[in-house]
Amino acid sequence: MGRRFDYLDDVEAFIAVADHGSFTAGAVALSTTASVLSRAVARLEVRLGSQLLRRTTRRLSLTEAGRQYLEQVHAAFALLGDAERDVQGAGSQLTGQVRISAPTSYGHYRLPPLLAHFAELHPQVQVEVNIANRNVDLVAEGFDLAIRMGQFPDSGLVVRKLEDAALCLVASPAYIARRGTPSSLAELQTHDCLSFVMPSTGRIATWSLQDEGRDVEWMPPGRFQISDDVLGTASLATAGMGIAQTYDFIAAERIRTGALVDVLPRLRGCTRPFSVVYAPHRRLSAATRSLIDVLTHVSRAGAGLAARS
Numbered sequence: 001m002g003r004r005f006d007y008l009d010d011v012e013a014f015i016a017v018a019d020h021g022s023f024t025a026g027a028v029a030l031s032t033t034a035s036v037l038s039r040a041v042a043r044l045e046v047r048l049g050s051q052l053l054r055r056t057t058r059r060l061s062l063t064e065a066g067r068q069y070l071e072q073v074h075a076a077f078a079l080l081g082d083a084e085r086d087v088q089g090a091g092s093q094l095t096g097q098v099r100i101s102a103p104t105s106y107g108h109y110r111l112p113p114l115l116a117h118f119a120e121l122h123p124q125v126q127v128e129v130n131i132a133n134r135n136v137d138l139v140a141e142g143f144d145l146a147i148r149m150g151q152f153p154d155s156g157l158v159v160r161k162l163e164d165a166a167l168c169l170v171a172s173p174a175y176i177a178r179r180g181t182p183s184s185l186a187e188l189q190t191h192d193c194l195s196f197v198m199p200s201t202g203r204i205a206t207w208s209l210q211d212e213g214r215d216v217e218w219m220p221p222g223r224f225q226i227s228d229d230v231l232g233t234a235s236l237a238t239a240g241m242g243i244a245q246t247y248d249f250i251a252a253e254r255i256r257t258g259a260l261v262d263v264l265p266r267l268r269g270c271t272r273p274f275s276v277v278y279a280p281h282r283r284l285s286a287a288t289r290s291l292i293d294v295l296t297h298v299s300r301a302g303a304g305l306a307a308r309s
Contacts (some may be wrong), residue, residue, distance in 0.1 A: 006302040007047060011073050013040035014052060018070050018179055022060055061283055070083055093124040094285035100129055102147040104231050107131035109249050110162075110199075111147070118294045125287045133229055138279050144288045145203075147280050157277040160296050165273035166248040167208055169263040170255065181242075182264060185211050185218065192242030193220035197227040207245045210269035220245070234260075 010020065016026035016037065023034035025040075030037070045052050052066035061089060101113050107129070115127060136143050138157070152159050175192075180187040195204045204225065204268050206217040223244055226232035234251065237244035238259050254260040278284065284292070 007044065007283065008024050010040040010044040010047075012077075012103070013037045014044055015042060015070065015073060015077070017053065018062060018066065044148070045213050054249055055082070067234070075283070091145050094122045094287055094290060096285050097126040097128065097147065098288050099143045100127065100145045100147070100290050100291070101143050102129065102131055103130055103133050104150060104229050104249060105149075105247060106147050107230065109247075111224050114295055115172045118291055119142050120292065122287065122290060125290075135200070138277070141160045145276055145292065147274060147276050150272065152275070154279065156280065156306050158280050159275045160204055160292060162274045162295060167173075167245055167272065168248050168251055168265075168268060169207075169245050170234070170244045170251045170260040172238055172240040172259065173261055175242060176261060178240070178261075185216070185264075185267065188218075188220070188264065189221060189244070191222070192224065193222040194233045194236050194244040195220045195222055195225050196230050196233050197225055199228060207270065208270035209267040211267055216268065248302045251282055260305070 011038075013026070013030065016030050017023055018026075020026045020029055023037050024211070027034045027035050035210060048065075050065045051063050052069060052212060053124060054061045055064055095276065108131070111129070111131075115129070116126070118125075130143070136146055138144075147162065149165075169188075179191060182191055193207075197203070198205050204219065207220050209216045221271075224241055226236065230246075231250070233244040234246045234254070236242065237246075238254060242265055251260055252263075255262060258292050276292060278288075278292075
């Protein structure tokens with residue numbers, strides 16, 4: 001029986017040319033010559049019976065067949081790499097790299113103790129953490145995972161719930177001394193409320209409240225509007241600028257030390273979900289799967305671990 005995949009060198013040549021944008025750059029990456037790669041890609045096109053690259057004197061581009069083939073062979077080579085790492089890692093320390101993106105709220109307050117726990121379990125895994133208030137493109141930007149807030153009915157992503165994070169209203173003692181404590185939703189309307197402008201829409205985010213057993217999406221009034229970083233609302237509230245809605249996990253320590261006070265606790269009861277998401281068509285590496293396990297198991301057992309740290 002002959003070899004089924006004796007053309008893999010030609011596939012690797014095609015990947016190098018496509019990824020680097022030219023035969024010359026691909027040749028440098030593989031320590032060979034442009035003519036060798038040109039012949040390899042030509043053989044592959046003959047084998048497949050389809051043109052993969054458009055060649056002109058000025059530029060090189062993928063055909064539609066080439067784009068589809070590149071995506072699939074990338075995935076196939078990734079599978080081979082994962083299989084090799086899994087076998088090499090069997091019975092020894094897990095290795096590899098994981099890239100994860102998280103919003104500032106979760107990235108600063110929830111994620112650190114979870115990553116610390118993961119690092120204890122797998123000290124040889126390198127983790128790259130992007131903390132920003134934007135939804136990264138997982139595939140285009142090369143992220144394995146992202147933590148996001150909200151619901152994902154039509155995202156096409158795989159979604160694993162981390163927690164439903166409780167919300168609260170807070171203000172500083174100085175603000176309360178100056179403006180008084182609101183006792184109802186109607187009185188809250190007369191106060192300086194610190195609103196957040198959603199980066200994705202440019203609109204002010206409503207506050208999620210429960211008033212007499214009813215869920216209420218309430219538009220906060222006020223002179224101060226914070227954009228880009230939602231943590232700014234808690235920071236301005238701590239500085240006495242007004243009332244903010246934030247998560248319990250952000251406000252808890254400041255309330256404990258007296259920097260903030262709970263406002264209108266009877267309007268509590270609403271939560272917002274945080275989830276870890278990843279692309280469905282990508283095979284997850286052993287390191288990525290292990291990080292998902294830590295995030296989902298520890299965050300549930302352990303909003304636990306985060307709260308104790």
